[in-house]
Amino acid sequence: xxxxxxxxxxxxxxxxxxxxxxxxxxxxxxxxxxxxxxxxxxxxxxxxxxxxxxxxxxxxxxxxxxxxxxxxxxxxxxxxxxxxxxxxxxxxxxxxxxxxxxxxxxxxxxxxxxxxxxxxxxxxxxxxxxxxxxxxxxxxxxxxxxxxxxxxxxxxxxxxxxxxxxxxxxxxxxxxxxxxxxxxxxxxxxxxxxxxxxxxxxxxxxxxxxxxxxxxxxxxxxxxxxxxxxxx
Amino acid sequence: xxxxxxxxxxxxxxxxxxxxxxxxxxxxxxxxxxxxxxxxxxxxxxxxxxxxxxxxxxxxxxxxxxxxxxxxxxxxxxxxx
Numbered sequence: 001x002x003x004x005x006x007x008x009x010x011x012x013x014x015x016x017x018x019x020x021x022x023x024x025x026x027x028x029x030x031x032x033x034x035x036x037x038x039x040x041x042x043x044x045x046x047x048x049x050x051x052x053x054x055x056x057x058x059x060x061x062x063x064x065x066x067x068x069x070x071x072x073x074x075x076x077x078x079x080x081x082x083x084x085x086x087x088x089x090x091x092x093x094x095x096x097x098x099x100x101x102x103x104x105x106x107x108x109x110x111x112x113x114x115x116x117x118x119x120x121x122x123x124x125x126x127x128x129x130x131x132x133x134x135x136x137x138x139x140x141x142x143x144x145x146x147x148x149x150x151x152x153x154x155x156x157x158x159x160x161x162x163x164x165x166x167x168x169x170x171x172x173x174x175x176x177x178x179x180x181x182x183x184x185x186x187x188x189x190x191x192x193x194x195x196x197x198x199x200x201x202x203x204x205x206x207x208x209x210x211x212x213x214x215x216x217x218x219x220x221x222x223x224x225x226x227x228x229x230x231x232x
Numbered sequence: 233x234x235x236x237x238x239x240x241x242x243x244x245x246x247x248x249x250x251x252x253x254x255x256x257x258x259x260x261x262x263x264x265x266x267x268x269x270x271x272x273x274x275x276x277x278x279x280x281x282x283x284x285x286x287x288x289x290x291x292x293x294x295x296x297x298x299x300x301x302x303x304x305x306x307x308x309x310x311x312x313x
Contacts, residue, residue, distance in 0.1 A: 058301055061298075093303075099303075101304045103246075106248050108249065108252055146246075146248075148246075149303070182246065
Protein backbone atom coordinates (compact mmCIF):
# COMPACT_ATOMS: atom_id res chain seq x y z
CA UNK A 1 0.00 0.00 0.00
CA UNK A 2 1.74 3.15 -1.17
CA UNK A 3 0.60 6.72 -0.82
CA UNK A 4 1.59 9.78 -2.79
CA UNK A 5 1.30 13.39 -1.67
CA UNK A 6 1.29 15.83 -4.58
CA UNK A 7 3.34 18.97 -4.15
CA UNK A 8 2.58 22.12 -6.12
CA UNK A 9 4.49 25.37 -5.82
CA UNK A 10 2.70 26.85 -2.80
CA UNK A 11 1.45 23.63 -1.19
CA UNK A 12 1.98 23.91 2.56
CA UNK A 13 0.17 20.96 4.16
CA UNK A 14 2.14 18.38 2.18
CA UNK A 15 4.37 17.57 5.14
CA UNK A 16 1.38 17.21 7.47
CA UNK A 17 -0.18 14.66 5.12
CA UNK A 18 3.15 12.86 4.72
CA UNK A 19 3.59 12.77 8.51
CA UNK A 20 0.15 11.28 9.10
CA UNK A 21 0.59 8.56 6.47
CA UNK A 22 4.05 7.58 7.65
CA UNK A 23 3.44 7.89 11.38
CA UNK A 24 -0.21 7.05 11.97
CA UNK A 25 -1.10 4.93 8.96
CA UNK A 26 2.38 3.42 9.02
CA UNK A 27 2.66 3.02 5.25
CA UNK A 28 5.19 4.11 2.64
CA UNK A 29 4.56 7.55 1.20
CA UNK A 30 6.28 9.74 -1.40
CA UNK A 31 6.10 13.40 -2.25
CA UNK A 32 5.13 13.75 -5.92
CA UNK A 33 6.32 16.97 -7.56
CA UNK A 34 3.63 18.49 -9.76
CA UNK A 35 5.72 18.00 -12.92
CA UNK A 36 5.77 14.23 -12.50
CA UNK A 37 3.28 12.19 -14.48
CA UNK A 38 3.78 8.57 -13.48
CA UNK A 39 1.43 7.52 -10.67
CA UNK A 40 1.48 3.79 -11.43
CA UNK A 41 3.22 2.80 -8.21
CA UNK A 42 0.63 4.46 -5.96
CA UNK A 43 -2.58 3.15 -4.43
CA UNK A 44 -3.87 6.47 -3.17
CA UNK A 45 -3.01 10.08 -3.84
CA UNK A 46 -3.51 13.05 -1.52
CA UNK A 47 -3.76 16.57 -2.88
CA UNK A 48 -2.81 18.64 0.15
CA UNK A 49 -3.76 22.06 1.40
CA UNK A 50 -1.90 25.26 0.75
CA UNK A 51 -1.89 28.05 -1.78
CA UNK A 52 -0.89 26.41 -5.05
CA UNK A 53 0.33 29.09 -7.46
CA UNK A 54 -0.45 31.69 -4.83
CA UNK A 55 -4.19 31.20 -5.44
CA UNK A 56 -3.70 33.40 -8.52
CA UNK A 57 -6.73 33.72 -10.81
CA UNK A 58 -8.90 31.52 -8.55
CA UNK A 59 -7.95 29.11 -5.76
CA UNK A 60 -6.86 25.88 -7.43
CA UNK A 61 -7.34 27.23 -10.95
CA UNK A 62 -3.72 27.13 -12.10
CA UNK A 63 -2.78 23.88 -10.36
CA UNK A 64 -5.29 22.17 -12.61
CA UNK A 65 -2.91 22.75 -15.54
CA UNK A 66 0.12 21.14 -13.87
CA UNK A 67 1.30 18.00 -15.70
CA UNK A 68 0.49 15.75 -12.75
CA UNK A 69 -3.20 16.61 -12.91
CA UNK A 70 -3.78 14.74 -16.17
CA UNK A 71 -2.28 11.72 -14.46
CA UNK A 72 -4.49 12.26 -11.42
CA UNK A 73 -7.54 12.26 -13.71
CA UNK A 74 -6.46 8.97 -15.27
CA UNK A 75 -5.59 7.60 -11.83
CA UNK A 76 -9.08 8.46 -10.59
CA UNK A 77 -10.74 7.13 -13.74
CA UNK A 78 -9.10 3.76 -13.04
CA UNK A 79 -10.90 3.75 -9.68
CA UNK A 80 -7.95 4.67 -7.49
CA UNK A 81 -8.46 6.78 -4.38
CA UNK A 82 -7.89 10.53 -4.48
CA UNK A 83 -8.30 12.72 -1.39
CA UNK A 84 -8.25 16.50 -1.74
CA UNK A 85 -7.92 18.56 1.40
CA UNK A 86 -8.66 22.31 1.48
CA UNK A 87 -6.70 23.65 -1.53
CA UNK A 88 -6.79 20.05 -2.76
CA UNK A 89 -10.62 20.22 -2.72
CA UNK A 90 -10.49 23.50 -4.63
CA UNK A 91 -8.15 21.94 -7.21
CA UNK A 92 -10.42 18.88 -7.65
CA UNK A 93 -13.41 21.18 -8.28
CA UNK A 94 -11.47 23.32 -10.77
CA UNK A 95 -10.26 20.15 -12.51
CA UNK A 96 -13.83 18.91 -12.86
CA UNK A 97 -13.20 15.80 -10.75
CA UNK A 98 -15.75 17.08 -8.24
CA UNK A 99 -18.79 19.26 -8.97
CA UNK A 100 -19.33 22.80 -7.74
CA UNK A 101 -16.87 25.53 -6.85
CA UNK A 102 -15.40 27.13 -3.75
CA UNK A 103 -15.70 30.89 -3.57
CA UNK A 104 -14.79 33.58 -1.07
CA UNK A 105 -16.11 33.04 2.48
CA UNK A 106 -19.30 34.98 3.06
CA UNK A 107 -17.67 36.92 5.90
CA UNK A 108 -14.65 37.71 3.68
CA UNK A 109 -12.14 36.77 6.36
CA UNK A 110 -9.59 34.02 6.23
CA UNK A 111 -10.83 31.64 8.92
CA UNK A 112 -8.43 29.56 10.98
CA UNK A 113 -10.42 27.70 13.62
CA UNK A 114 -11.73 24.36 14.77
CA UNK A 115 -15.12 23.45 13.35
CA UNK A 116 -17.51 20.57 13.92
CA UNK A 117 -18.61 18.49 10.99
CA UNK A 118 -21.22 15.77 10.90
CA UNK A 119 -20.51 12.57 9.04
CA UNK A 120 -23.29 12.41 6.46
CA UNK A 121 -22.10 9.46 4.41
CA UNK A 122 -20.12 6.45 5.57
CA UNK A 123 -20.52 4.91 2.13
CA UNK A 124 -17.11 6.10 0.92
CA UNK A 125 -13.61 4.60 1.12
CA UNK A 126 -12.65 7.61 3.24
CA UNK A 127 -15.36 7.35 5.88
CA UNK A 128 -16.37 3.68 6.08
CA UNK A 129 -14.84 3.30 9.56
CA UNK A 130 -16.81 6.27 10.88
CA UNK A 131 -20.24 6.28 12.43
CA UNK A 132 -22.99 7.94 10.42
CA UNK A 133 -24.14 11.11 12.18
CA UNK A 134 -21.07 11.31 14.39
CA UNK A 135 -19.45 14.71 14.90
CA UNK A 136 -15.77 15.33 14.20
CA UNK A 137 -13.73 18.30 15.34
CA UNK A 138 -11.24 19.41 12.71
CA UNK A 139 -9.50 22.67 11.88
CA UNK A 140 -10.24 24.79 8.85
CA UNK A 141 -7.86 27.37 7.40
CA UNK A 142 -9.19 29.04 4.29
CA UNK A 143 -10.54 32.20 2.69
CA UNK A 144 -12.27 30.43 -0.21
CA UNK A 145 -14.26 27.60 1.34
CA UNK A 146 -17.74 28.72 0.45
CA UNK A 147 -19.11 25.79 -1.55
CA UNK A 148 -21.50 26.74 -4.33
CA UNK A 149 -23.33 24.66 -6.91
CA UNK A 150 -26.54 24.89 -8.89
CA UNK A 151 -29.84 23.35 -7.76
CA UNK A 152 -29.52 20.33 -10.06
CA UNK A 153 -26.07 19.52 -8.67
CA UNK A 154 -27.24 19.88 -5.09
CA UNK A 155 -30.19 17.55 -5.79
CA UNK A 156 -27.84 15.04 -7.34
CA UNK A 157 -25.41 15.21 -4.40
CA UNK A 158 -28.27 14.63 -1.95
CA UNK A 159 -29.94 11.91 -3.98
CA UNK A 160 -26.70 9.99 -4.44
CA UNK A 161 -25.64 10.43 -0.83
CA UNK A 162 -22.48 12.22 -1.93
CA UNK A 163 -22.46 14.94 0.72
CA UNK A 164 -19.89 13.41 3.05
CA UNK A 165 -19.46 16.11 5.71
CA UNK A 166 -21.61 19.07 6.78
CA UNK A 167 -20.72 21.85 9.19
CA UNK A 168 -22.70 21.44 12.39
CA UNK A 169 -22.99 22.41 16.05
CA UNK A 170 -21.16 20.39 18.65
CA UNK A 171 -24.30 18.31 19.16
CA UNK A 172 -24.60 17.52 15.47
CA UNK A 173 -27.33 20.00 14.56
CA UNK A 174 -26.76 21.50 11.14
CA UNK A 175 -27.43 25.22 11.57
CA UNK A 176 -26.53 28.40 9.74
CA UNK A 177 -24.68 29.49 12.84
CA UNK A 178 -22.36 26.50 12.50
CA UNK A 179 -21.65 27.30 8.86
CA UNK A 180 -18.30 29.12 8.93
CA UNK A 181 -18.11 30.26 5.33
CA UNK A 182 -21.59 30.29 3.81
CA UNK A 183 -21.32 26.95 2.04
CA UNK A 184 -24.49 25.81 0.36
CA UNK A 185 -26.38 23.31 2.53
CA UNK A 186 -23.48 23.53 5.06
CA UNK A 187 -21.42 21.32 2.78
CA UNK A 188 -17.87 20.70 4.06
CA UNK A 189 -16.98 17.70 1.90
CA UNK A 190 -18.32 15.74 -1.07
CA UNK A 191 -17.35 12.77 -3.20
CA UNK A 192 -17.70 11.96 -6.88
CA UNK A 193 -20.32 9.63 -8.30
CA UNK A 194 -17.91 6.68 -8.27
CA UNK A 195 -17.07 7.55 -4.62
CA UNK A 196 -13.29 7.18 -5.10
CA UNK A 197 -12.57 10.92 -5.12
CA UNK A 198 -13.34 13.02 -2.06
CA UNK A 199 -12.68 16.66 -1.29
CA UNK A 200 -13.18 18.49 1.98
CA UNK A 201 -12.28 21.90 3.39
CA UNK A 202 -11.47 20.82 6.99
CA UNK A 203 -8.03 19.33 7.63
CA UNK A 204 -8.20 15.73 8.91
CA UNK A 205 -4.40 15.52 8.60
CA UNK A 206 -4.04 18.31 11.15
CA UNK A 207 -6.39 16.52 13.54
CA UNK A 208 -4.54 13.29 14.16
CA UNK A 209 -2.88 14.01 17.51
CA UNK A 210 -4.54 15.02 20.77
CA UNK A 211 -1.61 17.30 21.42
CA UNK A 212 -2.72 19.37 18.42
CA UNK A 213 -6.28 19.72 19.69
CA UNK A 214 -8.07 16.79 18.08
CA UNK A 215 -7.42 13.31 16.80
CA UNK A 216 -10.78 12.95 15.06
CA UNK A 217 -9.17 13.07 11.63
CA UNK A 218 -7.43 9.76 12.17
CA UNK A 219 -10.55 7.79 11.31
CA UNK A 220 -10.52 9.25 7.80
CA UNK A 221 -7.04 7.83 7.22
CA UNK A 222 -7.93 4.61 9.03
CA UNK A 223 -10.87 4.19 6.63
CA UNK A 224 -8.65 4.91 3.65
CA UNK A 225 -5.98 2.43 4.75
CA UNK A 226 -8.60 -0.19 5.65
CA UNK A 227 -10.19 0.13 2.21
CA UNK A 228 -6.83 -0.33 0.51
CA UNK A 229 -5.92 -3.26 2.77
CA UNK A 230 -9.22 -4.97 1.98
CA UNK A 231 -8.69 -4.46 -1.75
CA UNK A 232 -5.13 -5.80 -1.69
CA UNK B 233 -4.50 43.20 -31.55
CA UNK B 234 -5.67 43.30 -28.02
CA UNK B 235 -8.40 41.19 -26.47
CA UNK B 236 -10.13 42.54 -23.40
CA UNK B 237 -11.81 39.91 -21.24
CA UNK B 238 -14.22 40.78 -18.44
CA UNK B 239 -15.01 38.00 -15.98
CA UNK B 240 -17.92 38.52 -13.60
CA UNK B 241 -19.65 36.35 -11.04
CA UNK B 242 -22.98 35.00 -12.25
CA UNK B 243 -25.90 37.06 -10.92
CA UNK B 244 -26.99 34.09 -8.77
CA UNK B 245 -23.60 33.85 -7.01
CA UNK B 246 -23.09 35.88 -3.86
CA UNK B 247 -20.25 38.39 -4.12
CA UNK B 248 -19.07 39.10 -0.57
CA UNK B 249 -16.28 41.40 -1.79
CA UNK B 250 -18.69 43.49 -3.82
CA UNK B 251 -20.99 43.66 -0.79
CA UNK B 252 -18.15 44.89 1.44
CA UNK B 253 -17.21 47.59 -1.08
CA UNK B 254 -20.85 48.62 -1.37
CA UNK B 255 -21.05 48.91 2.41
CA UNK B 256 -18.00 51.19 2.53
CA UNK B 257 -19.34 53.27 -0.33
CA UNK B 258 -22.58 53.74 1.59
CA UNK B 259 -20.65 55.02 4.59
CA UNK B 260 -19.02 57.60 2.30
CA UNK B 261 -22.45 58.91 1.41
CA UNK B 262 -22.99 57.50 -2.07
CA UNK B 263 -26.68 57.06 -1.50
CA UNK B 264 -27.54 56.44 -5.15
CA UNK B 265 -25.33 53.35 -5.43
CA UNK B 266 -27.64 50.36 -5.08
CA UNK B 267 -25.24 47.47 -5.79
CA UNK B 268 -21.59 46.71 -6.57
CA UNK B 269 -20.32 43.50 -8.12
CA UNK B 270 -16.59 42.88 -8.33
CA UNK B 271 -15.08 41.19 -11.34
CA UNK B 272 -11.77 40.61 -13.14
CA UNK B 273 -10.34 42.25 -16.22
CA UNK B 274 -7.67 40.81 -18.52
CA UNK B 275 -5.80 42.44 -21.40
CA UNK B 276 -4.45 39.87 -23.82
CA UNK B 277 -2.02 40.81 -26.58
CA UNK B 278 -2.58 38.70 -29.67
CA UNK B 279 0.04 38.39 -32.40
CA UNK B 280 0.14 36.72 -35.78
CA UNK B 281 -1.91 36.91 -38.95
CA UNK B 282 -5.29 36.55 -37.28
CA UNK B 283 -8.48 38.25 -38.37
CA UNK B 284 -10.53 39.99 -35.71
CA UNK B 285 -12.96 37.08 -35.81
CA UNK B 286 -10.18 34.55 -35.28
CA UNK B 287 -8.70 36.64 -32.49
CA UNK B 288 -12.08 36.75 -30.84
CA UNK B 289 -12.44 32.96 -31.10
CA UNK B 290 -9.00 32.54 -29.55
CA UNK B 291 -9.84 34.90 -26.68
CA UNK B 292 -13.23 33.27 -26.09
CA UNK B 293 -11.57 29.86 -25.86
CA UNK B 294 -9.01 31.20 -23.39
CA UNK B 295 -11.70 32.94 -21.35
CA UNK B 296 -13.81 29.79 -21.22
CA UNK B 297 -10.99 27.30 -20.51
CA UNK B 298 -8.80 29.28 -18.16
CA UNK B 299 -9.84 32.78 -17.17
CA UNK B 300 -13.33 31.93 -15.94
CA UNK B 301 -14.94 29.09 -14.06
CA UNK B 302 -18.23 28.47 -15.89
CA UNK B 303 -19.85 27.17 -12.70
CA UNK B 304 -19.69 30.55 -11.02
CA UNK B 305 -18.65 33.10 -13.63
CA UNK B 306 -19.67 34.67 -16.94
CA UNK B 307 -17.32 36.44 -19.33
CA UNK B 308 -17.40 39.01 -22.10
CA UNK B 309 -14.77 39.54 -24.79
CA UNK B 310 -13.93 42.72 -26.70
CA UNK B 311 -11.38 42.94 -29.52
CA UNK B 312 -9.39 46.12 -30.05
CA UNK B 313 -7.60 46.29 -33.41
